[in-house]
Amino acid sequence: MYNIAITAGGTSENIDGVRKLTNVSTGSLGWNCLESVLNYFLSKDEANFHIHYVLTPTAFRGQLNDIQKKHVSFIEVTDAESVYNAVNDLTKNINITHFIHSMAISDFTFSYAVSVDNLAEEIAAYVNNGGDVSKEKLQELLTLPHSRNEEGAKISSSKPLIIGLKTTKKVISLIKENNKNTVLVGFKLLRNVGEDTLMEVSKKLTEKNECDFVFANELSQISGNEHTGILIADGIIVARPKGKRQIADAIVANMINN
Amino acid sequence: MYNIAITAGGTSENIDGVRKLTNVSTGSLGWNCLESVLNYFLSKDEANFHIHYVLTPTAFRGQLNDIQKKHVSFIEVTDAESVYNAVNDLTKNINITHFIHSMAISDFTFSYAVSVDNLAEEIAAYVNNGGDVSKEKLQELLTLPHSRNEEGAKISSSKPLIIGLKTTKKVISLIKENNKNTVLVGFKLLRNVGEDTLMEVSKKLTEKNECDFVFANELSQISGNEHTGILIADGIIVARPKGKRQIADAIVANMINN
Incomplete structure (x- = not known):
């Protein structure tokens, strides 16, 4: 039985x-x-597979026919935490054989909002009252200022604002932690870099999260249906597909025949 | 000739x-x-009108038939600045008779990103080097820290982040400034408030931007197609429509018969 998880959307x-x-x-x-997974198996008359599709509300969702529908479950998520929980549950409860992790998950989540005004006043008062002006103490202050807006309070729209963000838990590292046999496809999207940097960053992603494949691409290579990039396994480029259809087919074929 | 502008989306x-x-x-x-404007005029066989529809890429866009299409121009915008420019051009170049300003425009735009780490270090160094620790000087520092990330630089995903936001230019105030004869419908969406506060805040919006009507609503009153709120003119509730269809009809009928 093939159990294939796919995450999609932002x-x-x-x-x-x-x-x-x-x-x-x-x-x-x-x-x-x-669609590639469905085509791959259904064209071979192989019915012994299921797709667990984790998606956000804004993610594109096409039409499926009745035969295809039987092979897909949809799991809806919203923020980084909900993805973490959904993927944790999925990979703990089901023996996921293949995981295509294409979702763009926020590295940060909201911590606080404070007007520049109020934060300046807090820091001035802190220093002028003889507070410890070490980097560490100021880091503490900036991590959760007392002068921050109360939760749920209206943000004044007329004054410059500071938003404090905290890091989210990495979803990708869960996948092999929960099931070391899952074949994992990671994705890396960078800006303004050449192929060398793409390869280097993909290598780090591979090592850190035990990816079996990484599809790496650069932002300027994507527009509408135009899309190119490189599929990497063991530090080697195994495909240079062009267009989303071909990219998907390359990922799915390489992953299943791994 | 009726020239009706509508802004929509976030x-x-x-x-x-x-x-x-x-x-x-x-x-x-x-x-x-x-749709209400189209129905209003076309049901009366009145063809002497045009709709200038300013929308963002994520805004809902339904189907129009060929007769309806002749009466609508679409103007696409993205961020707050692009809305400002589009509305400024539109209201300067065309005699807009009615303006329904339902778009949710960001009050803030990105100014800088800095790690909590680097900002703490900058403030510590500033203070320890004998910098002026007044509220004003710290406000300056926080408005554009030297330690901010370079423009276009990759944001490290592993450390707490601070994002500095600056205010955007208000679009709504342009409308009557550019054409005092335009009948203007403003919108106010608040959270966790009662009708008294809605009335009060709408009164301020009306005074500041010379709105002829304000449609005021509270976030919990909106879910899917469920939507209620109050339509206010001269500080008086002129309609309490329920559902988006009825809200739109109330706005359009009141506005045109103003």
């Missing part, structure tokens, strides 16, 4: 109910991977 | 190419207003 961290911190991702590469 | 401020600060808004109330 997460969204709540700031104050009307503002959000979002990660850009249409989710269309993830959807293409879902 | 803006999105770029942080670093892959992260964004967004305002929650589906744009469906704006689209309902567009």
Whole structure:
């Protein structure tokens, strides 16, 4: 039995109910991977597979026919924490054989908002009252200032604002931790870098999270349906697919025949 | 000739190419207003009108038939600045008779990112080198720290981050400034407040920007197609519509018969 997990779309961290911190991702590469998996197995008359599709509300969602639908479960998530919980549950409860982790998950989530005004006043008072002006103490102050807005309070729209963000738990590291046999495909999107840097950063991602494959691409290589990048396994480029359809097919074929 | 402008959707401020600060808004109330305007005039065989529909990429966009299409121009915008420029051009170049300003525009745009680490170090060094520890000087430092990340630089995902935001130019104040004869409908969305506060805040919005109508609502009154609120003119509630269709019809009928 093949149990294939795919994550797709960009997460969204709540700031104050009307503002959000979002990660850009249409989710269309993830959807293409879902279609590729369906084609791969159904074209071989292999019915012994299931896709666990983890997606955000803004992720692209296409149409499936009745036969395809039987092979797909949808798991809806919103922010980084909800993805962490969903992937943790999934990889603990089901023997996931293959994992395509294409979702753009926020590295940060909202911690506090404070006006520049109020934070300056707090720091001035702290220093002028003889507070310890070491880097460590100031780090503490900046990690959660007393002058921050109360939770749920309206943010004044007329004054410069500071938003404090804390890091989120990494979802990708869960996958092999929970099941060392899962074949894992990671993704790396960088800006303004050449192939050397893409290879180098992908190597680090591979080592840190035990990825079997990394699909690495550069932001300027993506626009609409135009999309190129490199598929890397063991530090070697195994495919240079062009277009989302071909990228998805390359990922799925390499992953299943791993 | 009726020239009706409608803004719809939520803006999105770029942080670093892959992260964004967004305002929650589906744009469906704006689209309902567009449909109400079309119905209002076309049901009366009145063809002497045009709708200028300013929308963001994520705003809901429904289908129009060929007759309806002739009466609508679409103007696409992304961030707060692009809305400001589009509305400024529109209201200067065309005699807008009615303006429904339902877009959720960010009050803030990205100014800088800095790790808590680096900012703490900068403040410690500043103070320990005998810098002026007044509120004003610290405000200056926090408005644009020297230790901020270079523009376009990769944000390290493993350390707590501070994001500095600056205020954007208010779009709504442009409308009457550029054309005092435009009938203006403003919107106010608040959280966790009662009708008294909604009335009070709407009164301020009206005075500041010379709104002829304000549609005021509270976040918990909106979910999916469920939507209630109050339409206010001259400090008096003129309608309590329920549902986006009825809200749009109330806004359009009151506005045109003003």
